Amino acid sequence: MTSVVSPEWVLKVEQLGKIFGSLSENGLALTGPDIGSSKDPVTGAIVAAWDVSFEVAAGEALGVVGESGSGKSTVMRCIAGDQSSSAGSVQIRTSPNEQIDVLSLTPSERRQLRIDKIAVVYQDPAEGLDLNVTAGGNIASPLTAAGWRNFSSIRSRASELLLRTEVPLNRMDDVVKSFSGGMKQRVQLAKALANRPPIVLLDEPTTGLDASVAAGVLDLIRGLLEEFGLAAVVVSHDFSVIEMLTNRCIVMNHGRVVESALTDQLLEDPHHPYSQKLVSAARA
Amino acid sequence: MTSLLNDLIDNNESEQFGILDEYSKREIRRAVLTAVAVPGYQVPFGSREMPVARGWGSGGLQITLAVIGHNDVIKVIDQGDDQGVNAVNLRRLIVQSTKVSETTTAAKSSIVQSRHRIPEDGLDQRHILVLQVPVPEPLRGVERDMRELARMHAEADYSKMWVSLYEDKVRNGVITQTTGYPCLVNDRYVIATTPIPRWDIPKLDHSPFLTLFGAGREKRIYAVPPFTKVEPLTFEDVPFEVEKTEGATCSQCGSNSSFLVEIPGAQSRWVCSDTDWCERNLEGNL
Amino acid sequence: MSHTINNAEHVVLDVRNLRKHFVLHTIDSRIVEALNGVSLKVSAGEHVALAGTSGAGKSSLLKSIYRTYKPTSGEVFLKLDDDSFVDLISLTDSELATLRGTQIGYVSQFLRAQPRRSTFEIVTKAGIQRGMDSDTAKQAAAYSLQRLNLDEALWDVSASMLSGGEKQRVNLAAGTISPPRLLLLDEPVSALDPVNRESALELIGTLTDQGVAVLAVFHDIDAMERLASRVIVLRNGVVDYEGSPKETLERLEGVAR
Numbered sequence: 160m161t162s163v164v165s166p167e168w169v170l171k172v173e174q175l176g177k178i179f180g181s182l183s184e185n186g187l188a189l190t191g192p193d194i195g196s197s198k199d200p201v202t203g204a205i206v207a208a209w210d211v212s213f214e215v216a217a218g219e220a221l222g223v224v225g226e227s228g229s230g231k232s233t234v235m236r237c238i239a240g241d242q243s244s245s246a247g248s249v250q251i252r253t254s255p256n257e258q259i260d261v262l263s264l265t266p267s268e269r270r271q272l273r274i275d276k277i278a279v280v281y282q283d284p285a286e287g288l289d290l291n292v293t294a295g296g297n298i299a300s301p302l303t304a305a306g307w308r309n310f311s312s313i314r315s316r317a318s319e320l321l322l323r324t325e326v327p328l329n330r331m332d333d334v335v336k337s338f339s340g341g342m343k344q345r346v347q348l349a350k351a352l353a354n355r356p357p358i359v360l361l362d363e364p365t366t367g368l369d370a371s372v373a374a375g376v377l378d379l380i381r382g383l384l385e386e387f388g389l390a391a392v393v394v395s396h397d398f399s400v401i402e403m404l405t406n407r408c409i410v411m412n413h414g415r416v417v418e419s420a421l422t423d424q425l426l427e428d429p430h431h432p433y434s435q436k437l438v439s440a441a442r443a
Numbered sequence: 444m445t446s447l448l449n450d451l452i453d454n455n456e457s458e459q460f461g462i463l464d465e466y467s468k469r470e471i472r473r474a475v476l477t478a479v480a481v482p483g484y485q486v487p488f489g490s491r492e493m494p495v496a497r498g499w500g501s502g503g504l505q506i507t508l509a510v511i512g513h514n515d516v517i518k519v520i521d522q523g524d525d526q527g528v529n530a531v532n533l534r535r536l537i538v539q540s541t542k543v544s545e546t547t548t549a550a551k552s553s554i555v556q557s558r559h560r561i562p563e564d565g566l567d568q569r570h571i572l573v574l575q576v577p578v579p580e581p582l583r584g585v586e587r588d589m590r591e592l593a594r595m596h597a598e599a600d601y602s603k604m605w606v607s608l609y610e611d612k613v614r615n616g617v618i619t620q621t622t623g624y625p626c627l628v629n630d631r632y633v634i635a636t637t638p639i640p641r642w643d644i645p646k647l648d649h650s651p652f653l654t655l656f657g658a659g660r661e662k663r664i665y666a667v668p669p670f671t672k673v674e675p676l677t678f679e680d681v682p683f684e685v686e687k688t689e690g691a692t693c694s695q696c697g698s699n700s701s702f703l704v705e706i707p708g709a710q711s712r713w714v715c716s717d718t719d720w721c722e723r724n725l726e727g728n729l
Numbered sequence: 730m731s732h733t734i735n736n737a738e739h740v741v742l743d744v745r746n747l748r749k750h751f752v753l754h755t756i757d758s759r760i761v762e763a764l765n766g767v768s769l770k771v772s773a774g775e776h777v778a779l780a781g782t783s784g785a786g787k788s789s790l791l792k793s794i795y796r797t798y799k800p801t802s803g804e805v806f807l808k809l810d811d812d813s814f815v816d817l818i819s820l821t822d823s824e825l826a827t828l829r830g831t832q833i834g835y836v837s838q839f840l841r842a843q844p845r846r847s848t849f850e851i852v853t854k855a856g857i858q859r860g861m862d863s864d865t866a867k868q869a870a871a872y873s874l875q876r877l878n879l880d881e882a883l884w885d886v887s888a889s890m891l892s893g894g895e896k897q898r899v900n901l902a903a904g905t906i907s908p909p910r911l912l913l914l915d916e917p918v919s920a921l922d923p924v925n926r927e928s929a930l931e932l933i934g935t936l937t938d939q940g941v942a943v944l945a946v947f948h949d950i951d952a953m954e955r956l957a958s959r960v961i962v963l964r965n966g967v968v969d970y971e972g973s974p975k976e977t978l979e980r981l982e983g984v985a986r
Binding site for chain 1: 751752753754755758792796797798799809815820821822823824825826827828845846854
């Protein structure tokens, strides 16, 4: 039988794990979705994430679904470098021949990756933006970090990005603090895409926004993902977000992956008891 | 290196040469050598208590006292003026404790200690210029956390600085920083040029003289060695401009090509900041 | 309509003993059976209609082939470009996602994840996804939309603003643009008024001429009669009867719906 060739991965996560504190000998067996807890009953250590594996190709968006405490944000932060990991590997492909073993890099090298390889859009815009700086200035930050030194080129690129993320250009020189929540997220998106990174991680990108505002931002994200052929990981507890943005996803509970499926399949035919609970709650 | 520094310690002097003891001088010299070896890098040093209050040039004074020798000739200026109160006090302190000769003419000196100016002319490879620095950290306006500042310099991550220059230009149409304009030294470290005006910054680039920056209160020493590249930070398409007032000339010597300062009064009056240069210009003695 | 012989050479879809049951953990883990061993074949250029009472498993079958439902057991062989067959059930999610874009189409009554994107963009995008270049896709999109009588004034309108019937036609246009090897249709004209229904059926009718293998569910006997060369009747999750539309109808007439 011939195999179907699916596009090659750009981001590959293998058995990623993060434990806070020190685990007892049987700590892993004593935690997880079957036990119903991430906390080691002996030492109190938290198995925030364990044995998480997935691949994402260019132009693909993978959803990571779960309730708070599921470990989904931990996984994202470990890939982003905001958090150190305890186990596993994260690899990225920046070109067909070039592969980087992310977790083996020094913190300084990892910060370099954040300039133009891995972009992050946070739930709280204050984490991804400098609120005391203008919209244009926020975008100037990754550009100058990548070596841009021409003022009008920087302005030009920033305008282009703001236009694309539907931020009114007449607000380009306004300090971001004065923007609405939805507008802040748009600026975050513009900033994240400044150096055309191949990989984007989005953590609850529209949580906290009004429904109508969220719809607009999600639509924008979907368009951007397609247009730029990004490899994206979308972390959310909200199925409408997952449905809108992703075609594959994994479900996390108490730090472990309980199910991995095509998004439409997860929504219509969830298998794991926890997935079923989540989906039926969402449908309600 | 250590043996050489040891050699410099003179245990036979019955009277201490200068206010600093020999071991203090050694430590400052070590810091200075490190600074010269890594241009633009802020070297921490154990700043001693000086007979001048912090904020009045104690850092510059310590450097001068550590590098000065019997055959040196000292010039001290404050705002370009040899006769400014602080300049006078510092010079007196140095001369009385070390018995070295003094001068107001840069070309006749070997060490120039200054707050807020580089002399208009006269400095060459024989000279050491010692600048008094209030705030050595160029990134202080954009970052407060000490560890983050250390990281930014270590990783040459100056994007926050660039963003503040961008914001400045957007807000004001030009980059407005007057004193303390950030400069990139040897394509590596960004320094604060806090003591000197923009006018003097071009003098640092590939200068024949050694410039040492001393911050006593902040306990840092940094250096621009001779013939080192010093570039003011600016965007490619935003030229670095020095201060210039159209039509202003020195009311004493008539110059419009030196750095002028305004004398407050009913009518606007300008004079050369570098008083020694002004006098020589008037006498036709440049 | 041409009555294509079920020639093994032209078989595009070969479903073997497909079973699907659901385990409802949220309701005391009870088991609900949807498909109890369905086998069928569809050839290129053939339009096969699925019939049966509601609950018989028609939609479930389509969804199980498309893998919106993950089959419990059985095999679903699809012919690929190089004439080899691949069992869709054995593929990874990524591999299946790739195939869905290019080889398998699925049109239902629902426009999933309603985007703000315009009608024209949705259809064009579908074409691009199937491998068309931008210009060709735009032309094909215009053609499809015109054929389905979708007013040009609505082409730039956000799809979410359309009526049910208009959405369905957009769905159909998107699903049939650069038609894939296998097209699964689940009540694609249910919300259309007679005039639009007519155009839609006409469009669907041309698909088989292009060599597409079509497996469709219509509640509409007339549509079935008109388009299908073969009808497969499902009952309780298995194939009850298979025959020509005429034969099947006569048989069904005797059974209460």
